[in-house]
Structure formats: C-alpha cells, structure tokens
Amino acid sequence: MSRPRPVRAALAALALLAAGAMFGTVDAAAQQSAPPPTEDELLRQIEALGPMLEEARVAAEAAERRRAMEVAARPRRPTELVQVGPLRIVTLPEQAELAAQLFGDVWRNDFDGVAGSPALAEHVFVFQWAWRKVEPLRVDATATGSSPVQRIELTRAWAKTRGVARARIRDAVWAVLRSDIPEDSRLGLWIGSRGYPSMQRVARLVTTSPSDDNRACLAGVTDGCVAALGLSTGEMSVPPEAAAIVLLEAVRMGGSGAWTRLLEARDAAPLDALAHAAGVDADGVMAAWLAAVLAERPEMHAGLGGQAVRVLLWVLALAAFATRSTRWRLA
Amino acid sequence: MKRWLAVVTGSMGLVALWALPPSRLELPPTQKLPARLRHEAIEAELRRAHAALRALRWSDSLPSLAIRAAVDGVALGPPRAESLEAEVQAWEEAQRATLAALRPRDPDMVLGVFWQPADEATISGVPIGVRTRRVTFVGEHDGTPYCIHAVPYLTEPGARALLRHIVDLDACRLYAKYGAPGERIQEWLDASSLGFARVAVPTFAADYARLQPAPRGTMRLFGLSRPLYADQNLAVQACLAGRPAACERAVTDPQLISPQFGDEAWVVANSPASSFGGGASHPPFGYLDDGLLYELEARFGAEAFARFWTSTESVPEAFEAAFGEPLGEWVLRWIEGHVGLYRAGPSLPWSSLWLSALALTALAGVATAAGVRRRVG
Numbered sequence: 001m002s003r004p005r006p007v008r009a010a011l012a013a014l015a016l017l018a019a020g021a022m023f024g025t026v027d028a029a030a031q032q033s034a035p036p037p038t039e040d041e042l043l044r045q046i047e048a049l050g051p052m053l054e055e056a057r058v059a060a061e062a063a064e065r066r067r068a069m070e071v072a073a074r075p076r077r078p079t080e081l082v083q084v085g086p087l088r089i090v091t092l093p094e095q096a097e098l099a100a101q102l103f104g105d106v107w108r109n110d111f112d113g114v115a116g117s118p119a120l121a122e123h124v125f126v127f128q129w130a131w132r133k134v135e136p137l138r139v140d141a142t143a144t145g146s147s148p149v150q151r152i153e154l155t156r157a158w159a160k161t162r163g164v165a166r167a168r169i170r171d172a173v174w175a176v177l178r179s180d181i182p183e184d185s186r187l188g189l190w191i192g193s194r195g196y197p198s199m200q201r202v203a204r205l206v207t208t209s210p211s212d213d214n215r216a217c218l219a220g221v222t223d224g225c226v227a228a229l230g231l232s233t234g235e236m237s238v239p240p241e242a243a244a245i246v247l248l249e250a251v252r253m254g255g256s257g258a259w260t261r262l263l264e265a266r267d268a269a270p271l272d273a274l275a276h277a278a279g280v281d282a283d284g285v286m287a288a289w290l291a292a293v294l295a296e297r298p299e300m301h302a303g304l305g306g307q308a309v310r311v312l313l314w315v316l317a318l319a320a321f322a323t324r325s326t327r328w329r330l331a
Numbered sequence: 332m333k334r335w336l337a338v339v340t341g342s343m344g345l346v347a348l349w350a351l352p353p354s355r356l357e358l359p360p361t362q363k364l365p366a367r368l369r370h371e372a373i374e375a376e377l378r379r380a381h382a383a384l385r386a387l388r389w390s391d392s393l394p395s396l397a398i399r400a401a402v403d404g405v406a407l408g409p410p411r412a413e414s415l416e417a418e419v420q421a422w423e424e425a426q427r428a429t430l431a432a433l434r435p436r437d438p439d440m441v442l443g444v445f446w447q448p449a450d451e452a453t454i455s456g457v458p459i460g461v462r463t464r465r466v467t468f469v470g471e472h473d474g475t476p477y478c479i480h481a482v483p484y485l486t487e488p489g490a491r492a493l494l495r496h497i498v499d500l501d502a503c504r505l506y507a508k509y510g511a512p513g514e515r516i517q518e519w520l521d522a523s524s525l526g527f528a529r530v531a532v533p534t535f536a537a538d539y540a541r542l543q544p545a546p547r548g549t550m551r552l553f554g555l556s557r558p559l560y561a562d563q564n565l566a567v568q569a570c571l572a573g574r575p576a577a578c579e580r581a582v583t584d585p586q587l588i589s590p591q592f593g594d595e596a597w598v599v600a601n602s603p604a605s606s607f608g609g610g611a612s613h614p615p616f617g618y619l620d621d622g623l624l625y626e627l628e629a630r631f632g633a634e635a636f637a638r639f640w641t642s643t644e645s646v647p648e649a650f651e652a653a654f655g656e657p658l659g660e661w662v663l664r665w666i667e668g669h670v671g672l673y674r675a676g677p678s679l680p681w682s683s684l685w686l687s688a689l690a691l692t693a694l695a696g697v698a699t700a701a702g703v704r705r706r707v708g
Binding site: 036037038039042043045046049050052053056057059060062063064067160184185186189190208209210267307308311312315316319323324 | 336349364365366367369370373374376377380381383384387388454457485486488489491492534538541600601602603682683686687690691694698
C-alpha cells in the first residue's frame with residue numbers, strides 16, 4: 001500500500017533530520033576524543049595559515065580603503081572645534097555648547113590639575129550625542145592636522161542621561177591620558193589597563209572588603225593603604241581601578257608640572273613616582289586618596305521596604321483607576 | 332475621554348518610550364567589514380595553533396628538567412637576568428617558605444615553577460595566543476608525577492614587577508599536598524581546566540560574592556530582578572532554582588565546566604597545557620567557584636579531602652564517600668550560601684503577591700465601607 005505523498009515527504013524529512021543529528025553527534029564525539037595535534041601537524045597548520053593570513057590582511061585593508069573613499073565622497077557635515085582646558089573637541093555646531101558643558105564638567109571634576117600631557121595635546125575628541133542613528137563625524141584635517149582621534153559618538157537610545165554621557169567622556173579622556181604611560185613601565189604595570197573607575201564603586205569596595213590592609217587603611221594607617229593599593233607587595237586588596245584615583249590625586253596635589261614629573265618617574269617604584277609627582281611624602285598621597293574615596297562613599301541603606309513601596313505604589317495606581325469606574329466609584 | 336486619563340496615559344507612554352531600548356539595533360558604519368572579520372578569524376586560528384605549539388614544546392622539556400633539578404621535590408627556575416638578583420632571591424625564599432609550610436606533603440610529587448621568556452620556542456613573526464598567561468602542566472614523566480607552572484615574561488622590568496606577585500602555587504598546591512589524584516578525579520580536573528582550584532583561598536567565594544554589585548536595570552522598577560548567572564547554562568540556572576540534581580550536573584558535566592572563551596579553551600583542549608592563569612571567568616559559576624576545592628579542604632579537613640582526591644570512583648561517588656553527603660545537595664547549599672537561590676518560573680516574588688493581596692483586601696474594605704455608609708446616609 002503506498003502512502004500519500006505528503007506523509008512520505010514528512011517521513012523522508014524526519015529520516016534526514018535523524019541522520020543529520022546522528023552524524024552531528026558522531027562528529028562532536030570524534031572531536032572530543034581526538035588526540036591533540038602533534039608538533040608536525042601544528043607546524044604544517046601554521047605554515048599553511050601564514051600565506052592565507054597575509055592574503056586576508058591585504059584584502060581587508062583594500063576593502064577598508066574602498067569604504068574610506070566612499071565615506072570621503074559623501075557630503076561633509078559642518079563641524080565646530082571646541083576647546084576645554086587642553087581638550088580639543090570636534091562636534092556639530094548645534095552641540096558645541098553641550099559639548100563644552102559636558103567636557104567642562106568632566107575636566108573640572110575628574111582631571112583638574114592634569115596639565116602637560118603629551119597625549120592630550122595630540123589627540124582630538126570627536127563628540128556627538130544624537131537622538132537617532134549616529135553617523136560618524138568626519139574630522140576636517142585643516143583644523144586638526146593629523147591628530148589621532150578619540151570618538152565619543154553616542155545615541156540617546158543607549159546613553160539616555162547626561163551622567164552616562166559624562167561617564168563615556170571620562171573613559172575616553174582617561175584612555176588618552178593612560179597612553180602617556182608605557183604599558184611595560186613600572187608605573188604602567190601597576191595601573192594596568194582598566195577604565196576610569198566609578199568613585200562610588202571603589203569607595204564601596206574599599207569599605208566593605210574584609211582585607212586587613214583595607215581596614216588598617218581606613219583606620220588611617222599609611223602602610224595599610226600602601227599595601228592595599230599593591231604599592232608594597234604588588235597584591236592589591238582594593239579594586240585595581242583605584243590606582244587611577246591615587247594617580248590623579250597625586251597629580252592634583254602636585255599642581256603645575258606634576259604630570260610631567262610623574263612621567264619622568266615612570267620606571268621608579270610606583271609609590272616613589274606618586275610622591276615625586278605630588279611633591280609630598282607617601283603619607284600625604286595616601287591621606288589624599290583616602291579622603292577622596294571616602295568623600296564619595298555612597299549613602300547606602302538596607303533594602304527593607306523598597307520592594308514593598310514599589311508594590312504599594314503600583315497597587316495604589318491601579319486602585320485609582322479602578323475607583324474611577326462605575327462599579328467601584330467611591331464618591 | 333477625561334483630561335486626567337489622557338494625561339496619565341500620555342505620561343505612561345512617554346515613560347515607556349524613554350525606558351524601552353530601540354526596536355532594532357543599528358550598528359554604526361564603523362563596524363568591521365567581512366574581509367576584516369575573515370582576516371581576524373584566520374589570525375585567531377594561527378594564534379591558537381602557535382600557542383598550542385609553544386605549550387607542546389615547553390611540556391616536552393620542562394617536566395624532565397624539573398625532575399632532574401628538583402631538590403626536596405621542588406625545582407625553581409627564576410628569570411635569567413643579573414639585574415633581578417635581589418628580586419629573584421626574595422621570590423625563591425617566598426616559594427620555598429610556602430612549600431615548606433604545606434601540610435601534608437606528598438613525597439613523590441615534583442613541583443616546578445619556571446620563568447620563561449614569552450617567545451621561547453616560538454616562531455618569530457607569527458602571532459601567538461595566551462602569550463603572557465601562566466601555564467600549568469600536570470602529568471607524569473617516567474613514572475614521576477609533576478605539577479609545573481611556567482610563567483612567561485616579556486621584559487626585565489615586567490619580570491621584576493611580576494616576581495612580587497607570583498608566589499602562590501594555586502592548583503599545584505593541592506597536587507603538592509595530596510599527590511596525583513585518582514584517575515577519574517584527574518579527568519574531572521582536566522575537563523574543568525583546573526577551574527575549581529584557581530585560587531588557593533578557602534574564603535574566596537564568600538569574599539567574591541560579598542563584593543558583587545547589586546543587580547541593576549529597569550527591571551527593578553517592577554520589583555523583579557534576574558538571577559546571578561542568568562546567562563549561563565540551564566543546568567546552572569536550575570541549580571540556582573534549588574534543584575540538587577542540576578547542581579551535580581553543573582559541576583561535573585564536562586560540557587558545562589570546560590573553559591568557553593577565547594584562545595584558552597582551544598589551547599587547553601589541543602595541547603598538553605592543563606590550565607592558564609588569569610583571564611576570563613569560567614563556567615559554571617564564573618569566578619565564584621575558582622576556590623571551590625580549597626573551600627572543601629578547609630571545611631572537611633585534610634583527611635577527608637585526601638580521600639576524595641585520591642578516590643578511584645567517579646566525582647559524585649567519591650564526594651559522598653569522602654564528605655558524607657551527596658555532591659548536588661552540598662553544591663546547592665554552597666551556592667545558596669553565597670548568592671542565594673531564586674524562584675524559577677514567570678512569576679512575581681512571593682512578597683509582591685502577598686502585599687498585593689493585602690493591599691487589595693484593604694482597599695476593597697475601604698470601598699465597601701464607603702459604599703455602605705453612602706446607602707445608610
């Protein structure tokens with residue numbers, strides 16, 4: 001008896017699926033139990049991949065050049081150059097005031113006192129905070145020369161508030177400043193490659209961590225702070241981003257020329273470099289850092305009732321709607 | 332429509348517009364071109380093969396060197412540079428002091444810590460993965476078990492800074508104390524890339540859990556929050572929802588405990604390297620389980636831990652025989668103690684449901700009372 005055509009087709013499809021699943025399983029199992037490649041096999045693989053890599057690199061660069069030419073052929077949007085301290089910002093004319101405000105806030109609050117950074121003097125920041133899709137701004141080379149560009153191009157769909165925009169600006173400025181310090185210098189190895197820290201996060205972790213060094217530091221013992229920051233043993237018991245805060249505090253204390261002094265001492269022990277930049281001893285640097293961190297300690301309360309209040313608010317809102325209907329009208 | 336209703340509805344619409352993410356993700360035109368993605372994929376393959384080659388070459392030479400050079404079961408190979416003499420001396424003293432303090436100590440196990448220039452035994456000009464990550468080799472050479480750390484360094488200043496950090500033996504500490512594990516325990520350790528013994532601090536999970544930030548996001552507006560590790564495998568989520576069988580699977584299934592990210596996962600699977608130090612968090616519980624074995628050792632004592640470590644049974648059976656309780660149930664209590672459990676399913680927290688019922692009852696009472704008064708009046 002022959003089966004109807006749709007049924008046969010369905011059975012064939014099921015058989016194919018089952019076969020596929022079986023072979024898939026066998027493949028995966030074979031892959032897992034396969035012995036690791038030998039040295040000869042690895043060498044052959046590396047030799048085969050070398051020319052392919054070179055060919056792919058050439059193709060990628062050609063494709064990127066083509067795209068750059070396409071972008072260059074598009075009409076250029078007018079831009080304006082804004083100067084905030086040593087920061088040069090290229091932005092749209094209608095956002096020039098906003099850029100000056102946001103960069104000004106970040107510069108005053110976080111980087112005030114950093115002067116003489118070669119990287120900052122060299123870089124240009126491209127800023128826009130668009131309501132819709134972000135079209136990258138093209139920088140007019142006649143105004144900025146061949147400066148390296150650090151882009152902060154945000155859409156309000158993701159960066160909704162000025163706080164978020166400021167945080168992104170802060171990260172970008174720190175990334176540029178950080179590039180002044182060679183990664184393999186002693187100072188560079190100590191500060192690592194982390195982003196600019198949230199002061200509140202650092203404050204919370206410093207004050208809640210169970211480390212003895214942290215506790216000693218909070219009690220005002222300089223050696224505790226030095227140990228907590230990894231300046232004596234290399235082991236940090238505070239979040240590694242805290243190093244950025246110490247560094248900027250030291251520069252702030254040192255005033256004019258502090259950044260240059262810091263860079264001069266980049267291969268000295270980090271604590272010595274900080275003291276050299278700040279122009280005070282280690283006690284002074286640690287005390288300034290601790291004071292800055294504690295000043296940012298967030299007001300925290302236990303979460304008792306928060307959820308209850310939210311539930312109550314929603315219930316009251318819905319009840320308000322309900323009481324406006326005929327059946328539940330109170331008045 | 333009444334004006335207040337229009338205002339409320341309009342306001343809610345605005346809040347929703349503000350709070351919701353865009354309906355489709357538009358990447359900026361700076362995204363990578365397919366040709367660049369292909370270049371990166373080939374480079375990754377090359378990087379990994381090269382890293383596996385280096386690991387293979389190092390593993391060919393280091394175990395025999397360690398066994399030949401070992402004094403009291405320990406071979407130290409500091410960086411070779413005259414300018415580092417003082418740092419090297421301090422490092423060697425710290426290492427020997429750490430090892431001398433280990434109790435118990437297996438007399439057969441050879442330990443080695445060797446500093447290697449990162450490009451030792453590599454091919455010049457070819458990119459390499461996991462270049463500066465510490466490598467651990469575990470195995471047996473001519474019948475002698477070994478656990479070796481190879482520490483790559485790039486420059487002398489870098490080595491000087493690192494010499495102060497690298498004083499801990501991490502996973503090798505357990506090998507030093509209890510010797511070679513049972514065969515099936517070793518298979519389990521291999522599958523996890525020694526991931527449960529990365530940090531030799533028994534209180535690591537407690538410290539780590541305490542330092543986690545509170546859950547964030549707009550979901551909090553509605554009194555909801557996603558559980559920690561919500562992006563992990565379903566078995567992990569089921570474990571967090573209080574199911575012991577899922578907990579057992581989460582910490583024993585090779586698919587769920589092997590490294591998942593970057594070059595490390597490939598190199599561990601395709602070379603003699605057992606593990607790489609540092610790097611991204613590993614499944615199943617991210618960084619939280621990095622000190623799990625040390626926590627077990629501290630909680631149940633060296634004798635029970637040695638029974639587990641050297642058992643020839645499977646991990647769940649060895650666990651129950653050594654520690655007296657099923658693995659799944661212990662892991663469940665462990666994770667509950669550190670991050671808490673959550674209720675699985677699409678429902679509100681109990682507190683919200685009870686409070687809602689309570690508030691509705693109270694409001695119904697008020698409405699009824701008001702209605703009754705009006706009729707009487």
